[in-house]
Amino acid sequence: xxxxxxxxxxxxxxxxxxxxxxxxxxxxxxxxxxxxxxxxxxxxxxxxxxxxxxxxxxxxxxxxxxxxxxxxxxxxxxxxxxxxxxxxxxxxxxxxxxxxxxxxxxxxxxxxxxxxxxxxxxxxxxxxxxxxxxxxxxxxxxxxxxxxxxxxxxxxxxxxxxxxxxxxxxxxxxxxxxxxxxxxxxxxxxxxxxxxxxxxxxxxxxxxxxxxxxxxxxxxxxxxxxxxxxxxxxxxxxxxxxxxxxxxxxxxxxxxxxxxxxxxxxxxxxxxxxxxxxxxxxxxxxxxxxxxxxxxxxxxxxxxxxxxxxxxxxxxxxxxxxxxxxxxxxxxxxxxxxxxxxxxxxxxxxxxxxxxxxxxxxxxxxxxxxxxxxxxxxxxxxxxxxxxxxxxxxxxxxxxxxxxxxxxxxxxxxxxxxxxxxxxxxxxxxxxxxxxxxxxxxxxxxxxxxxxxxxxxxxxxxxxxxxxxxxxxxxxxxxxxxxxxxxxxxxxxxxxxxxxxxxxxxxxxxxxxxxxxxxxxxxxxxxxxxxxxxxxxxxxxxxxxxxxxxxxxxxxxxxxxxxxxxxxxxxxxxxxx
Amino acid sequence: xxxxxxxxxxxxxxxxxxxxxxxxxxxxxxxxxxxxxxxxxxxxxxxxxxxxxxxxxxxxxxxxxxxxxxxxxxxxxxxxxxxxxxxxxxxxxxxxxxxxxxxxxxxxxxxxxxxxxxxxxxxxxxxxxxxxxxxxxxxxxxxxxxxxxxxxxxxxxxxxxxxxxxxxxxxxxxxxxxxxxxxxxxxxxxxxxxxxxxxxxxxxxxxxxxxxxxxxxxxxxxxxxxxxxxxxxxxxxxxxxxxxxxxxxxxxxxxxxxxxxxxxxxxxxxxxxxxxxxxxxxxxxxxxxxxxxxxxxxxxxxxxxxxxxxxxxxxxxxxxxxxxxxxxxxxxxxxxx
Numbered sequence: 066x067x068x069x070x071x072x073x074x075x076x077x078x079x080x081x082x083x084x085x086x087x088x089x090x091x092x093x094x095x096x097x098x099x100x101x102x103x104x105x106x107x108x109x110x111x112x113x114x115x116x117x118x119x120x121x122x123x124x125x126x127x128x129x130x131x132x133x134x135x136x137x138x139x140x141x142x143x144x145x146x147x148x149x150x151x152x153x154x155x156x157x158x159x160x161x162x163x164x165x166x167x168x169x170x171x172x173x174x175x176x177x178x179x180x181x182x183x184x185x186x187x188x189x190x191x192x193x194x195x196x197x198x199x200x201x202x203x204x205x206x207x208x209x210x211x212x213x214x215x216x217x218x219x220x221x222x223x224x225x226x227x228x229x230x231x232x233x234x235x236x237x238x239x240x241x242x243x244x245x246x247x248x249x250x251x252x253x254x255x256x257x258x259x260x261x262x263x264x265x266x267x268x269x270x271x272x273x274x275x276x277x278x279x280x281x282x283x284x285x286x287x288x289x290x291x292x293x294x295x296x297x298x299x300x301x302x303x304x305x306x307x308x309x310x311x312x313x314x315x316x317x318x319x320x321x322x323x324x325x326x327x328x329x330x331x332x333x334x335x336x337x338x339x340x341x342x343x344x345x346x347x348x349x350x351x352x353x354x355x356x357x358x359x360x361x362x363x364x365x366x367x368x369x370x371x372x373x374x375x376x377x378x379x380x381x382x383x384x385x386x387x388x389x390x391x392x393x394x395x396x397x398x399x400x401x402x403x404x405x406x407x408x409x410x411x412x413x414x415x416x417x418x419x420x421x422x423x424x425x426x427x428x429x430x431x432x433x434x435x436x437x438x439x440x441x442x443x444x445x446x447x448x449x450x451x452x453x454x455x456x457x458x459x460x461x462x463x464x465x466x467x468x469x470x471x472x473x474x475x476x477x478x479x480x481x482x483x484x485x486x487x488x489x490x491x492x493x494x495x496x497x498x499x500x501x502x503x504x505x506x507x508x509x510x511x512x513x514x515x516x517x518x519x520x521x522x523x524x525x526x527x528x529x530x531x532x533x534x535x536x537x538x539x540x541x542x543x544x545x546x547x548x549x550x551x552x553x554x555x556x557x558x559x560x561x562x563x564x565x566x567x568x569x570x571x572x573x574x575x576x577x578x579x580x581x582x583x584x585x586x587x588x589x590x591x592x593x594x595x596x597x598x599x600x601x602x603x604x605x606x607x608x609x610x611x612x613x614x615x616x617x618x619x620x621x622x623x624x625x626x627x628x629x630x631x632x633x634x635x636x637x638x639x640x641x642x
Numbered sequence: 643x644x645x646x647x648x649x650x651x652x653x654x655x656x657x658x659x660x661x662x663x664x665x666x667x668x669x670x671x672x673x674x675x676x677x678x679x680x681x682x683x684x685x686x687x688x689x690x691x692x693x694x695x696x697x698x699x700x701x702x703x704x705x706x707x708x709x710x711x712x713x714x715x716x717x718x719x720x721x722x723x724x725x726x727x728x729x730x731x732x733x734x735x736x737x738x739x740x741x742x743x744x745x746x747x748x749x750x751x752x753x754x755x756x757x758x759x760x761x762x763x764x765x766x767x768x769x770x771x772x773x774x775x776x777x778x779x780x781x782x783x784x785x786x787x788x789x790x791x792x793x794x795x796x797x798x799x800x801x802x803x804x805x806x807x808x809x810x811x812x813x814x815x816x817x818x819x820x821x822x823x824x825x826x827x828x829x830x831x832x833x834x835x836x837x838x839x840x841x842x843x844x845x846x847x848x849x850x851x852x853x854x855x856x857x858x859x860x861x862x863x864x865x866x867x868x869x870x871x872x873x874x875x876x877x878x879x880x881x882x883x884x885x886x887x888x889x890x891x892x893x894x895x896x897x898x899x900x901x902x903x904x905x906x907x908x909x910x911x912x913x914x915x916x917x918x919x920x921x922x923x924x925x926x927x928x929x930x931x932x933x934x935x936x937x938x939x940x941x942x943x944x945x946x947x948x949x950x951x952x953x954x955x956x957x958x959x960x961x962x963x964x965x966x967x968x969x970x971x972x973x974x975x976x977x978x979x
Binding site for chain 2: 135137139140165166167168169170173174176178181182183184185186187195196199200231233244247248
């Protein structure tokens with residue numbers, strides 16, 4: 066593969082040897098079913114100060130490539146072929162202690178899921194000290210001082226205080242700053258960022274990425290950004306390398322990848338990425354069979370309110386530490402003002418409408434959806450569904466009411482929300498059996514097959530267990546289960562957050578089709594504004610339990626009124642076109 | 643911290659009341675007639691009835707229970723009919739014997755099984771992993787009376803490295819002044835090294851027997867817990883930061899793997915303390931297990947009730963100690979408490 070030197074980054078001297086050079090890298094994993102090649106003949110070069118994005122979907126080998134560079138593959142994996150040369154050191158041939166000296170000092174890594182990436186029972190300051198002392202950047206006597214300096218460098222407020230914090234006491238974004246601090250503590254030359262912002266809110270994502278860019282630029286470091294998000298990669302990288310099934314399919318500078326993608330897979334990925342000015346149909350591959358658009362069934366009584374929420378409030382008691390003898394006997398201290406997770410919100414959903422519920426984590430959108438699902442009792446306020454006041458039925462008894470089958474939920478994690486011991490057919494049949502459809506035997510099976518057909522799940526997969534299904538197939542099972550009792554309202558809680566973009570594109574289209582065919586209403590909970598824009602008619606933006614803006618999706622996206630909505634929209638990484 | 647301890651002790655009160663009631667009832671419904679047993683086979687019904695009246699066994703159950711609770715409140719656990727001693731004194735003399743043996747066995751066991759479990763996890767699939775599996779399986783599948791007898795046969799009869807299995811001390815020595823009740827510690831406190839050596843020579847064989855038996859759960863739990871922690875993200879971060887393998891395994895992984903190991907330790911300890919009757923029998927150890935069994939066989943209520951109560955209190959204290967250890971290891975537990 067011919068890789069031209071990155072010409073985007075300023076200060077790259079083409080005469081210098083590259084910092085990192087990988088040739089013909091093949092990584093094998095020993096599995097129960099024999100060896101599997103996770104990475105096949107990958108070449109890559111990275112100049113000093115350059116930023117390279119490696120983009121691909123799950124199983125593309127993008128993470129494995131970077132683990133091979135750091136030589137931290139797990140036990141089953143090994144570098145089968147090829148050479149990795151980092152600053153003149155042959156990583157493949159070097160001894161373990163040589164590579165160890167490089168890790169953390171010359172090349173570092175930051176990870177997905179920052180909270181899990183930190184030792185849960187060690188103070189974050191101590192963890193930074195460990196790295197500093199290991200690489201002789203500090204002595205035990207001045208380690209604390211230097212660790213606090215490192216914390217300052219990643220813009221952590223009150224670093225002296227945070228030094229003593231444990232990871233569970235910090236927010237996700239804050240934890241990622243600590244992980245970055247760990248990685249950059251010894252001022253390495255190469256930073257590998259493996260999905261550094263997946264799972265973080267868009268605003269946090271922007272803050273974290275901007276910090277990484279600023280620090281790496283300041284120190285003239287090279288960066289590899291591994292991501293499934295083409296938008297993110299193109300917004301922050303000089304060059305982008307696209308991987309599919311362990312192979313590099315395309316390497317080009319970021320602009321070129323977006324303007325004129327060469328490889329079919331890149332085009333498919335690009336199409337599937339939600340972005341400005343496209344519709345749901347645009348996300349599907351160009352060669353996909355033209356979807357027979359079901360003519361939207363005229364929904365009976367469309368536009369009449371299906372669900373009306375009035376002054377909904379959810380409060381959680383805030384416990385103050387009890388003191389003295391009272392505490393000893395388990396008597397709580399004086400109650401502080403309760404914490405309002407949802408603070409007096411009102412809205413309505415019309416029949417056949419889909420409403421987006423958007424906001425950062427902690428804004429109350431999940432609490433709201435739990436209350437609408439009637440899994441949680443509101444502190445005050447009314448939930449009126451089809452003229453019936455559902456908030457009058459306690460959440461504990463709601464499962465037994467006739468309204469249970471009218472409101473259903475599609476969960477965020479398609480894997481964890483399926484019983485691992487139920488086949489797909491059993492999972493789909495579950496609400497039919499429990500909500501008194503009266504179906505059994507052949508009739509039940511026929512209904513399940515009909516539902517599978519609706520969500521595009523091949524019938525022969527119905528007898529498989531969740532672990533035998535792919536992520537997209539599991540998502541389909543989850544959707545089929547939700548629509549099985551023929552509900553009027555489906556609450557979708559980030560149903561595609563755990564899916565690859567190409568699968569997400571298909572699932573979103575499926576949801577849109579189903580809505581039109583079955584005349585359901587959706588409440589779509591998400592932090593991805595682009596997805597909400599394509600799927601929803603109206604959108605509600607929430608922050609700290611309150612509604613900051615509400616209106617037609619297109620109008621809000623085009624001309625946001627609230628400062629916070631503008632901030633959210635500005636945080637979405639856009640490709641440089 | 644103190645607050646937490648007081649609260650935990652408070653929650654134990656209902657379970658202790660439950661234990662008092664249940665043991666009282668259980669001992670009463672057990673088959674066998676105490677009075678008949680002590681009157682002897684040739685006793686007349688009259689004599690038996692007389693003994694019954696003397697022991698208060700002719701009273702209604704409720705009255706007996708009230709009397710029992712009243713005694714308990716004054717610290718009187720009753721008299722043992724077999725030893726003729728107050729039960730409280732018996733337990734005070736015998737509990738340290740069992741505790742010393744069990745603790746030493748557990749210490750030996752931990753000294754072997756924890757490093758073995760760690761090594762087995764770090765070198766998963768290697769010979770040391772297999773060794774760990776074999777040792778654990780063998781240890782748990784050989785009954786203690788068998789390993790005990792085997793050890794006595796080899797080390798006392800064949801090699802002569804151990805004295806005769808005749809209790810805590812050879813008859814030529816007299817017990818050290820009681821401070822802790824543990825002969826090993828008391829003899830050292832008294833500065834009597836010869837006595838220490840004598841006590842050690844008696845205790846090491848039964849302690850090893852117990853250790854072999856308790857190897858399995860601790861080693862397996864250490865291994866399993868280490869394996870899951872070693873596969874976690876933060877260990878990968880530690881490795882990617884270039885930390886030394888020893889730092890990664892001991893400083894990062896092991897401390898996180900400790901919680902389930904501590905839980906297992908607590909369970910093994912409380913189990914061994916009451917259940918090592920067989921070891922106590924083989925080595926003629928004057929422990930609390932054999933005391934309780936003998937009392938049970940002779941339908942001697944008071945010692946059985948005293949034994950169960952002592953065990954229950956011990957269990958409460960043990961759990962408290964484990965919770966405190968938890969808090970020391972894991973800051974997250976501290977917050978929840």
